[in-house]
Amino acid sequence: MGLISFLKDKFSKKEEKNEKYVAGLDKSRKNFSSKLKLLTKKYSKANEAYFEDLEQILIEADVGVNLALDIVEVTKKETNEKKLTDINQINELLVDKMFISYAQQGDNIVNEIQFKEDGPTVLLVVGVNGVGKTTTIAKLAYRYIHQGKKVLLVAGDTFRAGATEQLTVWAKRLGCEIVVGRENQDPSSVCYDGMRKAKEDKYDLVICDTAGRLQNKLNLMQELSKMKRVISKEIPDAPHDIFLIIDATTGQNGVVQAKAFKECTSLTGVVITKMDGTSKGGIILAIRDELGIPVRFIGLGEKIDDLQEFDLDQYLYSLCLSQEEDE
Amino acid sequence: MAFESLSDRFQGILKKIKGQSKLTEANMEDMLKEIRVALLEADVNFKVVKEFVNSVKEKAIGQEVFTKVSPGQMVVKIVHDELVSLLGADQCEINLRHKPTIIMMCGLQGSGKTTTSGKLALLFKKKMNKKVLLVAGDVYRPAAIDQLVTVGKQVDVEVLNLGNKLSPVDIAKKGVEKAKMENFDVVIIDTAGRLQIDEKLMQELVDIENAVRPDEELLLVDAMSGQDAVNVANSFNSKLHLTGMIMSKLDGDARGGSALSIKHLTGIPIKYAGIGEKLSDLEIFHPDRMADRILGMGDIVTLVEKVQEEVDEKEAKKAATKFMKGTFDLNDMLAQLEQINKISMSSMLRLIPGMPKISEEDKQKAKESMKVTKAIICSMTPEERKNPDIIKNSRKIRIAKGCGKTNQDVNRVLKQYDQMKEMMKQMRGRFNGKMPNF
Numbered sequence: 001m002g003l004i005s006f007l008k009d010k011f012s013k014k015e016e017k018n019e020k021y022v023a024g025l026d027k028s029r030k031n032f033s034s035k036l037k038l039l040t041k042k043y044s045k046a047n048e049a050y051f052e053d054l055e056q057i058l059i060e061a062d063v064g065v066n067l068a069l070d071i072v073e074v075t076k077k078e079t080n081e082k083k084l085t086d087i088n089q090i091n092e093l094l095v096d097k098m099f100i101s102y103a104q105q106g107d108n109i110v111n112e113i114q115f116k117e118d119g120p121t122v123l124l125v126v127g128v129n130g131v132g133k134t135t136t137i138a139k140l141a142y143r144y145i146h147q148g149k150k151v152l153l154v155a156g157d158t159f160r161a162g163a164t165e166q167l168t169v170w171a172k173r174l175g176c177e178i179v180v181g182r183e184n185q186d187p188s189s190v191c192y193d194g195m196r197k198a199k200e201d202k203y204d205l206v207i208c209d210t211a212g213r214l215q216n217k218l219n220l221m222q223e224l225s226k227m228k229r230v231i232s233k234e235i236p237d238a239p240h241d242i243f244l245i246i247d248a249t250t251g252q253n254g255v256v257q258a259k260a261f262k263e264c265t266s267l268t269g270v271v272i273t274k275m276d277g278t279s280k281g282g283i284i285l286a287i288r289d290e291l292g293i294p295v296r297f298i299g300l301g302e303k304i305d306d307l308q309e310f311d312l313d314q315y316l317y318s319l320c321l322s323q324e325e326d327e
Numbered sequence: 328m329a330f331e332s333l334s335d336r337f338q339g340i341l342k343k344i345k346g347q348s349k350l351t352e353a354n355m356e357d358m359l360k361e362i363r364v365a366l367l368e369a370d371v372n373f374k375v376v377k378e379f380v381n382s383v384k385e386k387a388i389g390q391e392v393f394t395k396v397s398p399g400q401m402v403v404k405i406v407h408d409e410l411v412s413l414l415g416a417d418q419c420e421i422n423l424r425h426k427p428t429i430i431m432m433c434g435l436q437g438s439g440k441t442t443t444s445g446k447l448a449l450l451f452k453k454k455m456n457k458k459v460l461l462v463a464g465d466v467y468r469p470a471a472i473d474q475l476v477t478v479g480k481q482v483d484v485e486v487l488n489l490g491n492k493l494s495p496v497d498i499a500k501k502g503v504e505k506a507k508m509e510n511f512d513v514v515i516i517d518t519a520g521r522l523q524i525d526e527k528l529m530q531e532l533v534d535i536e537n538a539v540r541p542d543e544e545l546l547l548v549d550a551m552s553g554q555d556a557v558n559v560a561n562s563f564n565s566k567l568h569l570t571g572m573i574m575s576k577l578d579g580d581a582r583g584g585s586a587l588s589i590k591h592l593t594g595i596p597i598k599y600a601g602i603g604e605k606l607s608d609l610e611i612f613h614p615d616r617m618a619d620r621i622l623g624m625g626d627i628v629t630l631v632e633k634v635q636e637e638v639d640e641k642e643a644k645k646a647a648t649k650f651m652k653g654t655f656d657l658n659d660m661l662a663q664l665e666q667i668n669k670i671s672m673s674s675m676l677r678l679i680p681g682m683p684k685i686s687e688e689d690k691q692k693a694k695e696s697m698k699v700t701k702a703i704i705c706s707m708t709p710e711e712r713k714n715p716d717i718i719k720n721s722r723k724i725r726i727a728k729g730c731g732k733t734n735q736d737v738n739r740v741l742k743q744y745d746q747m748k749e750m751m752k753q754m755r756g757r758f759n760g761k762m763p764n765f
Contacts, residue, residue: 056373062553065367129576129604130437130549159604161481162441162474169469214579218691247437251370251553253581274436277522279555 036094040087050087051076054094062251063282067289071097095316102285102312106292109269111309113144113205113241120152120198122206122231122238126224126261127245129212132273134163136245136299137207138170139307145174149204153178154194156187156227157211167209173304177201187211187223188230195234208239215260225264241268243296246283248274254283255290262291269296272310276301359384362406371584372557375413375591383409414587414614419571419596421447423457425542427506428513431499433532433567434547435559436520439575441471443547443601444517445478446609450599452484453607457512459484462502464535465519466491475517482606495519499535516541523562533566546572546595548586556585560593571598574612578602590614655751657712660744661704664697699732703740706730715744 036057043050051072058068075094084090115121123140127133134157141151153171157163158181171178179197181190191208198206210227213220231238242265246254261267272281275298284295295310359380366376386405421430430447432440444461451457461479463486465471472488479486487502499516506514516535521528536544546560546569563569574586577600590597597612645662704712706729711718718726723737 059367060373060554062370062555065364128551128579130439132437160474161477162470162472165470165473166468214576216578216580247549247551249435249549249552249555249559251551251556251581251585252368253370253551253579254553256580257551274522277435277555278524278558279553283553 036091040091043087045085046079046087046090050090058282061280061282062254062286064252064255064286064289067101067286071101098285099312099316102288105288106294109294109296111269111296111311115149115204116240119235120195120203120206120238121240122195122198122208122235124208124210124228124231124239124242124265125245126210126242126265126267127212128214128257129160131212131245131247131250132299133157133212133245134166134170134209135302136243136271136273136297136307137167137209138174139299139304140297141170141174141176141205141207142304143307144205145176150202151176152194152198152201152203152206154191154206154208155180156190156194156209158183158185158187158190159211163209163211177203188227191227191230192234195231195238199235215257221260221264224261228265242266243269243271244293245271245273246281246287248272248277248279248281248283250283252283252286255286258287258291258293262293267293269294271295271297271299271307273299275299276306355384355387366584369582369584370551370553370556372554372588372592375588379409379413411615413591415590415596419598420611421543421571421598423451423455423513427460427503427511428543429503429506429516429539429541430513430543430545431516431518431532431535431539431541432545432547433518433563434520435522435549436468438520438547438549439573439601440520440547441465441474441478441517442604442606443573443575443599443609444475444515445482445484445606446601447599448479448484448513448515449482449606450609451513452482458510459513459515460502460506460509460511461486462498462514462516463488464495464498464502464516466493466495466498467519471517471519478606495531496534496538499539503539523559529562529566536567543570544568545570545598548572548574548589548597550574550576550579550583550586551581552585554585557588557592560589560595564593564595569593569595571596573597573599573601575601578604578608655748657704657707657715657744660747661701663747664700699736700740700743702730703727703732703737715741 039050039053039057042053054075055068055072058071059065063071071094075090075097078084078093078097079090084093113121113123125133125137125140137153141153145151151174153167153176155164155167155178157167164180164183168178168180177197179190179194181187181193187210194206194208197203208227208231210224211220213224215221228239228242244258244261244267246257250257258267258270270284270287270293272284272295275281287293288295295312295315298308298310298315300306300308362383363376363380366379367373371379383405386409422428432444434440448459448461451459461475461484463472463475465475472491476486476488487498487505489498489501493501495518502514502516505511516539518532518535519528521532523529535541544567546563548556548560552559560569560572572586572589572595574583574597577583586597589595597614599609600612602608602610645659703726706726707718711722711726718737718741723734726737727734
């Protein structure tokens with residue numbers, strides 16, 4: 001099992017860095033890993049019931065039925081082939097399989113936004129209602145302002161009551177500029193104004209907020225495509241990144257969401273929010289599995305610096321491998 | 328086809344069984360597996376699915392002996408009955424007998440508390456003629472208060488806005504005091520979204536509960552939420568005394584299985600369902616209808632209610648009288664088309680059984696052509712609308728110019744009018760000039 005030792009190597013090197021990660025994911029992780037640990041106590045050897053329990057753990061983490069069945073199936077197969085009997089070993093094999101399944105579904109991705117040499121880099125943020133788009137935008141802005149970038153926010157949610165005000169409050173706190181529109185103004189025209197200003201005043205990064213929309217509302221999805229078109233008209237090859245925000249509590253509908261938003265805006269990444277709760281956010285594995293979209297950032301709390309680069313090793317590590325002495 | 332809707336999937340399964348003359352272990356096994364996967368993909372909790380599948384199995388196999396006629400129908404009934412009992416047998420509304428009735432909203436971040444507060448306020452005001460006070464208790468999220476104030480304006484309900492300097496507990500107290508002094512019937516207290524494991528914020532809710540003793544404590548549950556939703560509801564319920572939940576975002580394509588499992592595992596009834604972004608998009612939750620919908624049997628009762636609500640009865644009567652008299656003109660046609668449009672554009676179509684396949688695109692097209700027709704009729708003078716026969720060539724050119732369309736478009740509308748008029752003449756002939764008794 002070369003990969004596992006490789007994984008462990010990697011983790012041990014990162015020990016100091018991932019404290020925050022581990023703290024943030026504490027609740028999600030405890031749940032998942034304690035369940036896995038329980039299995040090692042419950043079963044002395046691997047049998048059908050044990051694999052059914054594995055399946056249940058994965059499904060309850062919102063990984064989805066199909067992916068859960070697949071992962072358990074390959075784990076089972078390899079267990080039989082290698083004649084593994086130690087439950088601990090099999091548990092590790094499971095994590096191993098999850099890692100491989102994620103890694104195989106697409107190229108390696110650089111999480112950080114890649115800035116263009118000339119002209120502003122544009123990020124469009126999309127998602128269904130109430131997943132935390134505006135808050136995540138504030139966190140991203142904070143991140144890049146700290147890296148010395150000149151950041152402009154565009155309040156593209158002209159629909160929801162209080163949305164523009166919410167982003168304006170953040171802009172004030174962050175000390176960055178914001179472009180706002182009137183209530184119910186066509187969000188595309190706000191984007192247009194934003195792009196204009198970004199070019200004139202030479203911003204490094206423009207982050208466009210959008211109103212939350214359910215993916216089955218065709219007219220709202222078309223509105224999104226229009227915003228994208230207007231942006232690319234002003235700045236060719238923009239938007240350079242389009243992030244779909246997914247709430248960690250989201251169930252299987254997350255895949256449907258990712259699919260619909262991918263079709264109309266060609267997503268470049270997912271940001272998973274509210275990972276400081278008890279939800280395990282397993283849906284990101286299903287999204288990667290079905291659509292190949294990678295997770296770029298992970299929201300771990302309500303504070304402005306509670307946004308971290310997504311790291312698969314650490315995510316799975318925090319979720320599965322940790323050996324807490326509680327329970 | 329991993330994500331076809333639950334009803335599609337059930338229909339598929341049941342079709343398979345319909346061909347069979349008898350329920351056997353083997354074909355039951357197949358069906359049960361499908362039902363299991365379908366429910367899991369609908370985010371129904373793992374444990375609930377297990378129970379559900381087992382009880383369906385037990386009941387189906389037991390009945391096999393004495394019902395030989397139609398095993399398919401039998402299974403539909405068993406699954407349906409099980410779903411209804413899973414959803415809770417009866418509908419239940421909020422009881423407004425106290426004055427003021429105090430309602431506290433709570434839930435995770437982004438579950439829809441503020442919007443739903445506004446929707447509830449509108450519902451109580453419009454349908455029950457109640458005087459409602461909204462209390463802005465979310466002092467944490469930036470601009471949350473602004474949001475409630477705007478929502479309050481939209482539904483024309485007073486909002487108590489004490490800024491974000493006071494504690495939510497004090498704000499709640501002041502809200503209830505105000506309601507008592509000023510004779511409000513209902514007080515709705517909006518609270519900040521919070522994680523169920525955030526002890527400080529959960530304690531705050533408990534403090535509000537102790538301070539104002541709400542009559543209703545409602546938990547917002549997102550229809551999209553996954554397996555963990557049950558844990559969230561359990562924690563909220565263990566600290567508070569929840570009296571019900573409201574399922575939000577049911578207008579999406581999420582199946583909402585999680586909320587169903589919450590009902591089953593905690594016993595908290597689902598009282599309302601949010602079905603759109605408009606503030607009037609809130610309906611009473613009907614477990615039996617929901618089960619029908621899941622099974623793809625359509626939801627006729629809701630449909631009828633909706634039609635009654637959205638069709639302006641006066642308008643309809645006026646048109647009917649006119650058409651009996653034979654004085655149907657372009658104004659009436661426009662009114663008629665608008666009525667039809669209202670029904671078809673709303674969320675109603677999906678409620679009609681056997682007809683859920685009208686795509687958003689078709690709807691969009693219909694909407695567009697409605698817009699054009701309206702523009703053309705509106706470009707006519709009142710006289711032309713009353714008496715379309717006078718519209719000859721030069722008038723047509725003027726009308727076309729006025730609405731930015733072509734002569735052909737104007738002709739199309741006039742032709743449509745002629746057809747409608749002709750149809751009405753025929754119907755009138757059939758009814759001999761008397762109003763038909765629908």
